[in-house]
Amino acid sequence: MKKINISDKFSQFKEVWTPKVIAESNGQLVKIAKGSGELVSHKHDNEDELFIVFKGQLTLQLRSENIVLKPGEMYVVPRGVEHCPKAEPDTHFMMIEPSSTAHTGEHHTEVTVSSEQQEWI
């Protein structure tokens, strides 16, 4: 493989809440996404989900508290924990999660991007 420049990858798409896969490692996918506004509350019963923010502000709204992530900050949402991501306009973030992870967990909505639809860039 070639090395990956993360900001180059962010420059290749504009859609929000549409994860793009940029690498695979040990059965986990490295995905990047842009966010703006609110996604939908969901959980992943069998997968922890690692978030790293590169630009903007991503709030992971949990039932117990809000985790507000700015650039250079990260958080792991443990499996089974309900979270509703909310982002300031033009927020850029990375997720690392098993390839089995469903985008919006058990909630299939019109904004859901199935794993099969998640494009490699």
Added chain:
Amino acid sequence: MKKINISDKFSQFKEVWTPKVIAESNGQLVKIAKGSGELVSHKHDNEDELFIVFKGQLTLQLRSENIVLKPGEMYVVPRGVEHCPKAEPDTHFMMIEPSSTAHTGEHHTEVTVSSEQQEWI
């Protein structure tokens, strides 16, 4: 867990080639390390190793080529691939790898930090 500020974590230690664990997700550990000079050539037979550089320059010297990573760049060294990391002074980088991953693979040298010795910060 609390959110993690990655640069705050880097400010908590000075040693080079001494991975510190900052998070766990799906059986993989998120580690950060500082590098300067050369480590030792090694491979991990069963683990892919994801590198992300935050500061400085990290060169992954493979047998086939040198992968030169600057801030915002990443690379996955596939399992079984020999690599010798080399870094400019005060290079900061992250590794994500299974908890089973041995620091310098099959090469146990005086610079090796065993998994048990890799401190959580």
